[in-house]
Amino acid sequence: MRRRRYYCPVEVTVDVLAGRWTPVILAHLKEGVHRYGELRRRMPAVSEKVLTERLRGLERDGLVERTVHDGVPAPVSYRLTEEGRSLAPVLAALYDWGTARAARMGVPVEPVDGPVTPR
Amino acid sequence: MRRRRYYCPVEVTVDVLAGRWTPVILAHLKEGVHRYGELRRRMPAVSEKVLTERLRGLERDGLVERTVHDGVPAPVSYRLTEEGRSLAPVLAALYDWGTARAARMGVPVEPVDGPVTPR
DNA sequence: CTGCATCCGATGCGATACTG
DNA sequence: CAGTATCGCATCGGATGCAG
Numbered sequence: 001m002r003r004r005r006y007y008c009p010v011e012v013t014v015d016v017l018a019g020r021w022t023p024v025i026l027a028h029l030k031e032g033v034h035r036y037g038e039l040r041r042r043m044p045a046v047s048e049k050v051l052t053e054r055l056r057g058l059e060r061d062g063l064v065e066r067t068v069h070d071g072v073p074a075p076v077s078y079r080l081t082e083e084g085r086s087l088a089p090v091l092a093a094l095y096d097w098g099t100a101r102a103a104r105m106g107v108p109v110e111p112v113d114g115p116v117t118p119r
Numbered sequence: 120m121r122r123r124r125y126y127c128p129v130e131v132t133v134d135v136l137a138g139r140w141t142p143v144i145l146a147h148l149k150e151g152v153h154r155y156g157e158l159r160r161r162m163p164a165v166s167e168k169v170l171t172e173r174l175r176g177l178e179r180d181g182l183v184e185r186t187v188h189d190g191v192p193a194p195v196s197y198r199l200t201e202e203g204r205s206l207a208p209v210l211a212a213l214y215d216w217g218t219a220r221a222a223r224m225g226v227p228v229e230p231v232d233g234p235v236t237p238r
Numbered sequence: 239c240t241g242c243a244t245c246c247g248a249t250g251c252g253a254t255a256c257t258g
Numbered sequence: 259c260a261g262t263a264t265c266g267c268a269t270c271g272g273a274t275g276c277a278g
Contacts, residue, residue, distance in 0.1 A: 006228040007163055009217030010146040010210070016220065019250075020133060027129040036260050044126055047252050052261065073258080073259040083223075086216065091129070093212040097205065098128030101135065104202075109125040138270075155240055166272050171241065192239040192278080 013090065016061055021046050022054050026084065027091045029064065033079040042112050063087070132209065135180055140165050141173050145203065146210045148183065152198040161231050182206070 006012050017023050021043070028034060028042050039051060055078060058064035063084035069075045080087075102109050125131050136142050140162065147153060147161050158170060174197060177183035182203035188194045199206075221228050 005164070006217075006221065006226065007161065007231055008143055008146060009215075009221060009228050010143045010213045011164075012217035012221045012226065012228065013213045014139060014142055014217075018139065020137065021251090023133055024127055024129045027127060040260095042126065045124070045130075045252095047254095048261070049253090049263090050251055053250090071259090073261095076260060086219070090209075090212040090216050093209040094129045094132045096128075097209050098125075098131035098133075100205070102125065102128060102131045107125065107131065109128050109131065112126055140271090159240095167241070168243090168273090169271055172271090187240095190239090192241095195240060 016063070017090075019050075019054060019057075021050055022058065023091065023094055025051070025054055025058065026063065026080070026087060027095055029078055029080050029084070030088060030091050033077050036076050036078070039078065044112060058084070135182070136209075138169075138173060138176075140169055141177065142210065142213055144170070144173055144177065145182065145199070145206060146214055148197055148199050148203070149207060149210050152196050155195050155197070158197065163231060177203070 017026075024043060024046075025039065028039060034042075036051075039055075040046075040048070043051065055064060055066065059066050062081055065079050065081050067077050067079070069077065099109070101107075136145075143162060143165075144158065147158060153161075155170075158174075159165075159167070162170065174183060174185065178185050181200055184198050184200050186196045186198070188196065218228070220226075
């Protein structure tokens with residue numbers, strides 16, 4: 001973990017989900033196994049650098065598993081670990097509130113490759 | 120909102136909850152109205168600068184309401200707005216997962232409910 | 239008590255170019 | 259296809275000092 005002492009459980013969660021894109025990556029992986037390129041398509045606004053950095057960090061924290069498959073070039077897939085799947089309620093809550101907030105604010109949300117529907 | 124386009128509802132939520140301390144502040148306010156000093160006591164690791172910045176931002180985003188009471192010096196209290204209270208499921212999920220994660224990792228979480236702990 | 243002002247380092251993030 | 263390497267800006271956030 002990053003800090004010595006925690007005074008609220010929320011601080012623990014925030015440490016793991018830190019960064020602008022970490023929760024978004026996990027929300028997509030919650031839907032199933034995804035290739036690197038699939039994640040890129042679903043997150044057009046994130047740079048390759050940041051996407052890779054976050055995936056490495058999530059791997060280090062034990063939330064995501066990286067698998068290199070046979071093939072040329074070698075396909076790489078990412079999936080949630082058991083620990084990562086335990087975040088499902090958090091990710092669903094983030095998703096639901098974002099949906100409602102966007103509706104209240106009249107802000108459009110345009111998923112790529114069809115809806116990214118949780119659950 | 121910060122960005123023009125959203126490709127996933129989670130991005131909307133993350134924009135509002137951005138920052139290391141924002142979710143923690145909201146989680147404390149979810150428990151009830153709090154004075155500035157009470158928030159300081161419950162969040163010993165955050166600086167006054169950041170706490171004030173976040174509270175102002177949350178006020179701007181319509182999640183928190185700031186009230187100056189009579190008295191010298193004037194007491195100031197903070198409470199969630201209706202929009203802020205709509206975050207309750209998100210905050211509860213963050214809290215619950217943090218609690219479980221800390222237990223799995225053997226990391227202690229020590230809430231400050233009593234007197235001030237000086238830094 | 240509740241803050242604001244200032245400084246400043248650390249980190250996050252985006253853009254671009256390049257590679258096995 | 260799935261990354262690395264590099265650069266530079268922006269933002270975050272901690273420390274300190276001061277004020278009404």
